Amino acid sequence: MMTLRHVLAGSAMLTLTVVSCTLYAQQLPFKIEGQMGKDQQGMLSIRYESMHTLVQDSVKVSNGAFQFSGQLQEPAAASLTFIPENKSVRGQFKEIFLDPATTISMKGDSNLLSTQVKGGPSQTDLDALFVQYKPLQEKGPVLEKQFKEYQEAGDEENMKRVGQELQALRVRRREIQIAFAKSHLNSFVGFSLWARQVDGFIKDPVKLEAEFNTYSPAVRNTPSGKRVAASLAIAGKLLTGIQAPDFTLNDISGKPVTLSSLKGKNVLLWFWSRNFIPFEPFSFAINKISRQCKDDNLVIVSVYCDSDQQRWLTEVEEASFQTPNIINLIHPVRLTAEADTTTVGKAYDLSMGMIPHSFLIGTDGKILVRDVNFLSEPELEIKKIINK
Amino acid sequence: MKKILLTGVVIIALAQILSAQKLYSFLDNGEPVNKYPAVTWLKESGITKFEQDKIYVIELWATWCKPCIKSMPHMSELATKFKGKITFISQGVWESDTAKVRQFITDHAAFFTNSMVAFDGGKDKADFDRNWLKPSGTIGIPRTFLIRNNKIAWITDPFVLTDEHLQMLVEGKLTAETAKAIVQKNKQ
Known part of the structure; x- marks a missing residue:
């Protein structure tokens, strides 16, 4: 059976955004300067969300060099995809974290995955999170490969077993995220991981508001922080036993x-x-x-x-x-x-x-x-x- | 302005046409059924409505659905056992390649010996999708519908369906409650 939870009908809807925040929050420029190995040619694309507006951009990579620039009001998770000109070489994917008013350097001697990323405080936090992910990242692809093999062979018993191991990895990943979120209260990366619980209907506003208040004022005062605070305030007025607001x-x-x-x-x-x-x-x-x-x-x-x-x-x-x-x-x-x-x-x-x-x-x-x-x-x- | 108005009229007209064709609003245990949605019958026989004095088992499947295929030996065994007493319908859903479905039926003829086989023609545009799957809230297959006296007796997963259920259905004793009690008993 399929998993049931609301899914946005199309990513195009993400581009519909509210201008109120963009009017009041200050936009600051960021830049990515990259140099892969000189033999790398192709197309590099970037995706990130800036206050619920999905931004997508792509540039040509010539002799390994590339550059992006844009505007941000707050730190943002970004994903990069490199499609090499040589079609026989597989594409690569990398996650980074952007900070406003920061230049990010990505340097490496071969493909996108070889690049070392140096950026702002959010990138430093992301690096620390990735260190914790490392054991999972090594195990994940091995299990996925095994699962595919068992699937092709129609070996349901082993599919089930490997499926459970993969599920356990996902649970472990979420545990790492939660622990990271709790121990990085002045980090936008930590806050973003925590804020996934308030992305949708807020089940337990009392508990979540207490957790939210443990984050530093700097984090809480970002546009995302203010938005979460507003949602928590509304959810706090819709508790059981309270008169349902009239309309x-x-x-x-x-x-x-x-x-x-x-x-x-x-x-x-x-x-x-x-x-x-x-x-x-x-x-x-x-x-x-x-x-x-x-x-x-x-x-x-x-x-x-x-x-x-x-x-x-x-x-x-x-x-x-x-x-x-x-x-x-x-x-x-x-x-x-x-x-x-x-x-x-x-x-x-x-x-x-x-x-x-x-x-x-x-x-x-x-x-x-x-x-x-x-x-x-x-x-x-x-x-x-x-x-x- | 004229164009917008026209669009509105067209949509209302479309909604009226659609509503005129709608057979069922809601299909659940105990709900009445009479007509069978418009489908393509892939063997010599088929139905357009449920007869009052007949009993039916509708089994939803697709060539891409591995659990459906896994349930087929069990379902065809039940169809053989209750031949002459229950009409079995193997209803293909959510795929549009008729040739693929026909080939599957040829390759697995033994699964369909004692059942009628129908093809719905694909998701969203099919009459069966609109008039059976959506009103019954069906979002996953396999799924089996048991019908007696123009009423849905029980909607179930085929893997828990036993000959005890079908015997009770034949005797007119099967309800969703008695059916679930058997499942519970078999689990222990």
């Missing part, structure tokens, strides 16, 4: 519906759009909850978050969200990397990475469950809670 949005007939007008009923408030796959398990769950809870005091408030109203109508039809206990509302704003400034956008942190998410709200308007698990018999969980 008014239009239904399919164009009639405004106010959340607080539904007091007296339990509400499953679900925010969605079609920017994630697979969508079907979620639409199936909504239909199942709707049918199984038709005699319970429950209404499903399905909030579609996108500006395309026609597409909304088609999606509602295709997903069969047309049973009497489903109220279809539209938040007619195209989601971006950051929450929009509308009442509902600000109150529920409606941004691209946050969708889909849901809240079960009691008859008194207070939150009963944050982020109902739609993938594991949600109808049973909901019935149990609202019929307590």
Whole structure:
């Protein structure tokens, strides 16, 4: 079975960004100056994210020499891919960390992998992290090769065994990252590793806020740090037992519906759009909850978050969200990397990475469950809670 | 402005056409079924609807799906055992190369001796995808649907399906609950 978690529908969406931060944060130049072996010819490309804008650039490598330049507001992880002119030579991939107002030097006597990287403080931290990765990096490719061989031979028993070893490596890698994040509180690299937990719906805002506050002010005051702080602040206002923030949005007939007008009923408030796959398990769950809870005091408030109203109508039809206990509302704003400034956008942190998410709200308007698990018999969980 | 309006009209018209063709909104244990989605039948026989007094087992598969192929000997054994009592349908999904599917059926004829074989024509554009896989929230195969008296008795993974389940289905005693109890018993 496939793994279920929202996946952005296309990397193109990453390029849609919010200008508010770019207006206020200072952009500083960076430069990469590289020299591989003189015999290296080809094309080198770079990818990095600068405040949720994916930047891609490529340059020609002549006699091993190359140069990139750009602007950054804060440190950024970057990946480099070298495609040699000689098609019989395999391409190479290297990860580095950029710092604003810094020149990074990459020098080596053969291909991209031979280069020694000297940059700013973030690159130094990345080097320290890579030292810890080293035992895994040696083991990983060996296991992957073995797995492929067993797969080709149809040897399921060994595939399973090697698969488990590979999984253990991934777990170990994450453990190293977490330990690094905890011990590098003044490092943007450490912070980035930690911040993966707040990239999406924030499960445990109280615990995460305490962890966030252990990072140095310099890290917390970067644009990413400020954004995390804002998301944590919103999540902190959406805890169980707290009154769900009120809003008014239009239904399919164009009639405004106010959340607080539904007091007296339990509400499953679900925010969605079609920017994630697979969508079907979620639409199936909504239909199942709707049918199984038709005699319970429950209404499903399905909030579609996108500006395309026609597409909304088609999606509602295709997903069969047309049973009497489903109220279809539209938040007619195209989601971006950051929450929009509308009442509902600000109150529920409606941004691209946050969708889909849901809240079960009691008859008194207070939150009963944050982020109902739609993938594991949600109808049973909901019935149990609202019929307590 | 005119162009935008026209686009809107076209989309609404399209939505209406689509909705007109939609057979099912939701397929789950206990839900009613009558028509079979439009598919291409690859052997001499096929169906367009479920008969009230008949029993069906629909097995979803694809030539690229290794677990599906692994389940085939077991499923064809059940099909042989319940020949004349249960109609088995091997429903190919999520691939568009008919020739490849036909070749597979020729090469593995023994797996399909006692079952009808259907081909849906590919993901997203296929009627079966829209009218069976999406309403049932299916995102992975193999997956098996048991149908009796125009109702889905149980949706399951074929590996846990036994002749005890099918015997109960024939006797009209199988529900999702009784079926799961057998699976639980067999696990111990």
